[in-house]
Structure formats: structure tokens, C-alpha cells
Amino acid sequence: MTEPSFVQPPRLAVWLVNLFTPYEQAESIPGDLLEEFSDLSLKSGATLAHRWYWRQTVKTIAYLIGSGFRFAPWRITGAVLMGRLLLLYGLMLPERLIVAVLRVYPISPDYDHKNVVALWMFWVPLAIQVGWVIVAMFIGSLVAMVAKGREMVATMTLGLTFLAPRLVGMVILWAPPFFRADVFFVFIVAFVVGGGIVRKLRLAVLTRRSAMIEEQQ
Amino acid sequence: MASRDFLGEFEHIVVLALLRLADQAYGVTVRREIEVRTDRDVSIGAIYATLDRLEAKGYVKSHLGDPTPERGGRSKRFFRVTGKGMTAVNRAQRALLSMTEGLDLVRSYSQ
Numbered sequence: 001m002t003e004p005s006f007v008q009p010p011r012l013a014v015w016l017v018n019l020f021t022p023y024e025q026a027e028s029i030p031g032d033l034l035e036e037f038s039d040l041s042l043k044s045g046a047t048l049a050h051r052w053y054w055r056q057t058v059k060t061i062a063y064l065i066g067s068g069f070r071f072a073p074w075r076i077t078g079a080v081l082m083g084r085l086l087l088l089y090g091l092m093l094p095e096r097l098i099v100a101v102l103r104v105y106p107i108s109p110d111y112d113h114k115n116v117v118a119l120w121m122f123w124v125p126l127a128i129q130v131g132w133v134i135v136a137m138f139i140g141s142l143v144a145m146v147a148k149g150r151e152m153v154a155t156m157t158l159g160l161t162f163l164a165p166r167l168v169g170m171v172i173l174w175a176p177p178f179f180r181a182d183v184f185f186v187f188i189v190a191f192v193v194g195g196g197i198v199r200k201l202r203l204a205v206l207t208r209r210s211a212m213i214e215e216q217q
Numbered sequence: 218m219a220s221r222d223f224l225g226e227f228e229h230i231v232v233l234a235l236l237r238l239a240d241q242a243y244g245v246t247v248r249r250e251i252e253v254r255t256d257r258d259v260s261i262g263a264i265y266a267t268l269d270r271l272e273a274k275g276y277v278k279s280h281l282g283d284p285t286p287e288r289g290g291r292s293k294r295f296f297r298v299t300g301k302g303m304t305a306v307n308r309a310q311r312a313l314l315s316m317t318e319g320l321d322l323v324r325s326y327s328q
Contacts, residue, residue: 027294032244063260
């Protein structure tokens with residue numbers, strides 16, 4: 001079915017609502033918001049309607065996160081614990097892999113000294129950090145698979161459990177040099193992106209399946 | 218009596234809104250009804266979180282309507298109060314009436 005040609009709600013807000021809405025409400029919540037948004041944009045104009053949609057989005061997501069915990073506390077806790085365990089070993093993988101590769105293919109003694117320094121000072125740490133991001137995305141997607149239907153809540157919680165001990169440590173020890181906020185932010189984003197990919201794939205499968213059932217009927 | 222059998226304040230309001238709206242009760246109408254009657258700015262998320270809790274308790278039941286173009290082809294989810302829900306709302310009403318009986322709330326409030 002095609003969308004009617006009236007003012008459209010903010011795309012980012014629609015995307016965020018779809019990301020956090022459980023499958024069983026994937027029709028009702030975005031549909032209700034669109035219906036009220038359309039009425040409001042006709043009565044009060046697009047600007048006010050956009051503002052209203054954003055306000056509803058923020059409040060709705062907050063409630064959806066809360067209800068996610070209430071309705072599936074064990075599923076989310078289990079998924080987050082599994083993610084934490086995987087992180088313990090997963091984050092060592094990139095470094096081990098790079099060291100193993102360098103053992104198999106050692107640097108030739110004839111290699112330019114400057115290039116060797118650049119390799120160890122820049123390229124190896126960069127490769128390890130990229131590896132961490134890939135591992136974090138992979139773990140985020142595994143957590144999302146376990147937290148079926150509450151992917152974003154689970155991956156965000158994993159991110160918070162990852163960040164919280166560092167924040168507490170920073171406050172207690174007052175040791176900002178040990179806390180790289182940018183690195184940890186990248187980790188959290190990677191978890192959530194991994195979860196988001198799983199959610200989108202799962203939604204696409206569900207939509208295709210329900211379309212096929214409708215066709216058969 | 219188990220504490221879970223009682224309705225919370227917002228649950229009570231939502232069930233009453235469902236009863237008022239009868240077969241026209243879905244997210245948008247419930248939200249508007251509460252907003253108009255209680256002068257309270259309620260989000261659609263709060264409505265669904267409460268309705269899901271009520272459904273889990275067996276106080277309400279829901280079914281999907283037909284998809285409509287003004288909703289971008291999405292269906293409405295209609296809600297109705299079950300017998301168990303009616304018992305719960307009656308109990309909550311009786312408790313409220315019993316607690317307020319003999320109180321001059323207008324005078325107490327203005328003091």
C-alpha cells in the first residue's frame with residue numbers, strides 16, 4: 001500500500017520509533033503516531049506537527065525501553081551477560097590474530113626502518129582498534145539475536161554495562177587519562193549498530209513472511 | 218487479596234477510557250480521551266506500555282483492524298475490557314469511593 005501524499009513526519013524520528021517498537025506493536029504504534037501527526041499537520045501546520053512527533057518519539061522510546069525490561073527481564077539480562085562474557089575473550093581476538101599473522105609472515109630484516117616503526121606505531125594499533133569495532137558489532141548482533149524482539153534495549157544495556165564500570169572508576173580514582181570516552185563511545189555505537197542490523201533483517205523477514213501469508217489467503 | 222489484582226492509577230484511567238470508547242478504543246482515541254478528560258499530556262508509548270501490562274494481566278484483549286491509508290497502510294489495534302478487567306475496575310472504583318466517603322475534598326484541598 002502506498003503512503004498518502006500529505007506532510008511526512010521526520011524520517012529520523014520514524015526510523016527511531018521503528019527501531020525500538022516490539023514486533024507485536026510494529027503496526028499499531030507507528031500507525032497511531034502517523035494518524036495523529038497527519039491530523040495535527042492539517043489543523044496546526046507542519047512545524048507544530050513535527051515538534052509534536054519528536055516529543056512523542058522521545059517519550060515513546062523511553063516507555064518502550066522501560067516496558068522492554070518489564071516484559072522480558074530474563075531474556076535481556078541473559079543476552080547482556082552473554083555479551084559481557086563474549087567481550088572478555090572477544091576483545092583479545094584482534095590483537096592475537098595480528099600477532100599470529102606477523103609470526104607467520106615476519107617482517108623482513110631488509111625492510112626500511114621507518115616503515116617498521118610506522119607499522120608498529122600506527123598500522124598495528126589501528127588494525128587492532130578496527131578489529132575491536134568489528135568484534136563489538138558482531139557481539140552486539142549476537143546479543144540482539146538472543147534478545148529477540150528487544151534488540152535495541154539489550155544492546156544499549158550492554159553498552160551501559162560496558163561504560164558504567166569505567167565511569168565509576170573514573171569518579172572514584174579521578175583518573176581521566178585511563179578513560180578514553182571516544183573509544184568507549186565507539187564501542188557502544190558498534191553494539192547498537194550490530195543490534196540494529198539484526199533487528200532490520202528480522203523485521204524484513206517477518207514483513208516478507210506476513211506478505212506471503214496474505215498472498216496465499 | 219493479592220496486590221497484583223489492584224489497578225494502578227494510570228491503569229484505572231486507561232480501563233475507564235476503554236469502557237467509554239467501547240468498540241472505537243485504539244491507541245489514538247484512548248490517548249485523546251485521556252488527554253481531554255484529565256488534561257494530562259500522555260504519550261502513545263505510555264498508553265501502549267499500560268495496555269500491554271493490562272493485557273498481560275488478562276484485563277484487556279486486543280485485535281488488529283484493517284490497514285488504512287491515513288496510517289500508511291498500518292492496522293489499528295483495538296482493545297476491549299475483559300470480564301476480569303471489569304471486576305478489577307469495579308473493585309478499584311469501590312475502593313476509591315469507600316476511601317473518599319465522608320471526606321470534604323474540595324474544602325481540604327483549598328486549605
